[in-house]
Amino acid sequence: MLDEMVFRSGDVPTADRFDRWRDLMNQVYAPMDVRSDHAADYRAHQRLIGLGPVSVWPGEFQPLVFLRTPRLIRQYDPELYHLTLVVNGSGGIALGKQETTYGTYDIATNDTSRASETWVGLGTAKIVGVCVPKAMLPLPKGRADQAIGRRMSSERGVGALLALLLTQLADNSGQYTPADAPRLGVVVADLVAALFAHTLDADRSLPPDTHRRTLVLRIRAFMEQHLSDPELTPRTVAAAHSISPSYLHRLFQDEGTTVAAWIRRRRLERARGNLTDPALRTVPIHVIAARWGFTGPAEFSRAFRTEFGAPPREFRPSRADST
Structure with missing residues (x-):
């Protein structure tokens, strides 16, 4: 079975749920300012599946906002690209003047090295996130950076392949052994690189x-x-x-x-x-x-x-x- 960490808000006293979940996200992802109108009784179910240096994040949680500020980036930057497969729900991200919205079956992208505001919209969101070290992607860094903030589809092409792998890992992590983890991490990183390259090529003819x-x-x-x-x-x-x-x-x-x-x-x-x-x-x-x-x-x-x-x-x- 793959190494996995699980957080369930129902296992934590009501008054401590949001703080505990926020602290967990700060420790295993990157320092963030996390806010929610539901903080008084926050509901979240988050898993962390380790695939060597790559991590996969199946989760369900209530609306909230993540802020990654220049101060927090200076505090610590793990140099990761973060992708979110939206299984159900909606959200968005603002990177400077660039603002992009996402819905069900979209793939959202972010970068721990850039100041950003990410939010989840109405209702409970169900997602599968993935974090990939930038150094793992077989793409020039400048080219990979150009893909960040774009909305990508999980319903066709390379996006569908990546979505299939992520959902299979989320639903059937018990089928794999710890020895499989590094190999699966490489496969995920390669698909992320292929998705970035495909998106940049396909979008060249579409003006903002x-x-x-x-x-x-x-x-x-x-x-x-x-x-x-x-x-x-x-x-x-x-x-x-x-x-x-x-x-x-x-x-x-x-x-x-x-x-x-x-x-x-x-x-x-x-x-x-x-x-x-x-x-x-x-x-x-x-x-x-x-x-x-x-x-x-x-x-x-x-x-x-x-x-x-x-x-x-x-x-x-x-x-x-x-x-």
């Missing part, structure tokens, strides 16, 4: 604006689907896409609007569509307003008049129109 536009389209589709939810706000939209609210606002500034204005406009357009529908003529206006996320009739009426120049009742078809 393409990735940015794709993210904006995903966000718009999400907001369109949740217009009826009164809790739909810029903060919840950002959290659902594992990006910071400030980055979300920058995306929409480039589109010539704000997130709140976009949501309000689309809600009003949907409400106007309901008001002009003869089949909904008998549905009270306040019910239509609530249907599209407005919490009060007065608020809805003011916003509607401002947007369309007339009160909602003037958009309702008369009885003659419906016959």
Whole structure:
């Protein structure tokens, strides 16, 4: 059986769970500032599988933020590349001005030598992480560094091969002996190098604006689907896409609007569509307003008049129109 260390929050007193898990991550990975809104009763299940100098990290944990600051890098840098296979959940990473989001079946990348902010979004995340010493990768260091921060897929090509190996190691570590560990570590490092090289070659023709536009389209589709939810706000939209609210606002500034204005406009357009529908003529206006996320009739009426120049009742078809 491979050497393995296991941490279960349920084995630790409630008040100590987050601190113990944070200390463990600092000891076996690298010094980090770890924060979570769930710290009072943190739930995590983390394993560490040693493959010689390579380590594999299957885990499940609640939302949190990892900060690797210049001060912490000076304190200690193990010179590792870190990859995270997202089995379930979402997250993101900011490396300077570069910010990338991840979802289920993506592979996230990071570097212990670079200041970064990494976060896990809503709900419990399930991941398989892997740490590889930079010196093990058969790639020029500068080229390998270029791959860090990019979103990679685990559903095809080399990414699928790496994901298959990592999930097999996570699910069946008992099938291997300690003598297998160094050989498996070399295989993992080679696949990581191949994934980096493949990603850099495939992405050469895709300008950054393409990735940015794709993210904006995903966000718009999400907001369109949740217009009826009164809790739909810029903060919840950002959290659902594992990006910071400030980055979300920058995306929409480039589109010539704000997130709140976009949501309000689309809600009003949907409400106007309901008001002009003869089949909904008998549905009270306040019910239509609530249907599209407005919490009060007065608020809805003011916003509607401002947007369309007339009160909602003037958009309702008369009885003659419906016959």
